[in-house]
Amino acid sequence: MKQDFIRKLKEHITEGVVLELEPMGRHTTFQVGGPADLFVEPAGREELQYAVETARGDHVPFFVAGNGSNLLVSDDGYRGMILHIGKGMSQIVVTDTVVEAEAGASLARIAKAALEKGLTGMEFAAGIPGSLGGAVVMNAGAYGGEMKDILTEVDVLTADGRFLTIAACDLDLSYRHSCIPHKDYIVLGARMLLDRGDPEKIRARMNELALLRRQKQPLEYPSAGSTFKRPEGYFAGKLVQDAGLKGYTVGDAQVSEKHSGFVINRGHADAAEIYFLIQQVQKKVNKKFGVMLEPEVRFIGF
Ligand SMILES: Cc1cc2nc3c(=O)[nH]c(=O)nc-3n(C[C@H](O)[C@H](O)[C@H](O)COP(=O)(O)OP(=O)(O)OC[C@H]3O[C@@H](n4cnc5c(N)ncnc54)[C@H](O)[C@@H]3O)c2cc1C
The missing domain is CATH 3.30.465.10 (Uridine Diphospho-n-acetylenolpyruvylglucosamine Reductase; domain 3)
Structure with missing residues (x-):
């Protein structure tokens, strides 16, 4: 990445955060993902506007991330700037x-x-x-x-x-x-x-829904929630289960045994394993039921 671009951002983004080679595993709920060339967390609209304008002017690619709870970032990370909209806003x-x-x-x-x-x-x-x-x-x-x-x-x-x-x-x-x-x-x-x-x-309704989540979802493992969108007329988790893929494993990535709609990181999965697993599930479900599951998870750097 251009040093001049990094210098300008470090000079202007004084309240927010500017980090080089920040591991994205720290910023995604899958807890995987290699380094972003630059990781910027603006403290307010003006810093954000400056970062975007400068990136566009300098032809630096950027990606906007929130809490990373629907993202799979590749093991190679991201060549460009991750704009993290977080605590500063x-x-x-x-x-x-x-x-x-x-x-x-x-x-x-x-x-x-x-x-x-x-x-x-x-x-x-x-x-x-x-x-x-x-x-x-x-x-x-x-x-x-x-x-x-x-x-x-x-x-x-x-x-x-x-x-x-x-x-x-x-x-x-x-x-x-x-x-x-x-x-x-x-x-x-x-x-x-x-x-x-x-x-x-x-409060009672929130507690009730939190309990349902704990009972039905593998919250004890890193994941990005439901991996696939609900296809019209079906439930993604049921299709995955009926295709015999409950517990299907690639390395340390797994179709959750608790909820087949979730792909989980059992602890030491890398992004490549999760990505490959998702592709295999798509292929196998398509072959069996003729339904191509569309990922809800967004892929970055693949
Ligand atoms: C355990 C678990 C349970 C979940 N349960 C649900 C659920 O019940 N229902 C549900 O809908 N989702 C669920 N999710 C998925 C996820 O939490 C949601 O999709 C959530 O809305 C993503 O928000 P985020 O801030 O993490 O976005 P990210 O994952 O960071 O980004 C998601 C997308 O939004 C874009 N984006 C983020 N912030 C901005 C911004 N400020 N401006 C422009 N683009 C932006 C990103 O570029 C990306 O395309 C679950 C995830 C987990 C891990």
């Missing part, structure tokens, strides 16, 4: 029934803030281990709720470097999909409209 403000948060705030913290103000509507999201930015991009959802139900407006940085506020209904939000990656938007923050509720009931 994670404020949460609750006004009446509106929760406004920056993209780096975790869903868990936002759901907790809502609970503390007696607001209902975010219970579904409390156990999803992503950032708000990642959740908007993926239209994350669980147990009958999805981000689409509560989002009203999203602030983005556009591909040509402008700050813009977009109504959620204009983001083409559908099952694990938004138009954000195609438009090259970077999510800066969002507003969510909730309802007043009974804090005890909200």
Whole structure:
């Protein structure tokens, strides 16, 4: 990577973080992934805007990451800049029934803030281990709720470097999909409209969903949650199981024995093993049922 680019970023990004050759295994829930040439965590919109403009001007590739809970980064890492939207952009403000948060705030913290103000509507999201930015991009959802139900407006940085506020209904939000990656938007923050509720009931629902997750999901192992999207008319986990792939193993990567929809890292898997396993599962399920599973997980550096 160009030394001049690194120097400029280090000079300008003074509140945030700029790291060279940062192992991505530290920033993904699979806990695998080689070094990013540059890893930048901006502290605010201006630092983010500067990093993006400079990368574009200097023709340095970059990738925006949230909490890395839906990412598989290759063992070779990423040749370019990972822009991590995290702690430096994670404020949460609750006004009446509106929760406004920056993209780096975790869903868990936002759901907790809502609970503390007696607001209902975010219970579904409390156990999803992503950032708000990642959740908007993926239209994350669980147990009958999805981000689409509560989002009203999203602030983005556009591909040509402008700050813009977009109504959620204009983001083409559908099952694990938004138009954000195609438009090259970077999510800066969002507003969510909730309802007043009974804090005890909200807490009880969150506890109930957390228990369901612990019972059904292999939370004791690193993973990226559901590996595949739900194909129309099927359940991915059931297809994988019916193809005889429950417990199927490549190196230390495995189709979870607890939930066939999850690929897990049993401890020492590398990204290549996980990637190969995912491809094998796709092939075998396709051969048996004629259904090509589409990964929900995003691959970087492959
Ligand atoms: C144990 C476990 C359980 C899970 N359960 C669920 C679940 O129930 N429901 C569900 O939907 N998901 C679930 N997931 C998957 C994951 O948590 C969600 O997809 C989450 O929304 C990803 O957020 P993130 O911040 O980690 O995004 P990342 O994984 O960092 O990134 C995901 C995508 O979003 C983009 N992105 C991230 N932040 C921004 C930003 N600020 N601006 C622009 N693009 C951005 C990235 O470029 C990438 O394309 C689970 C994962 C795990 C590990």
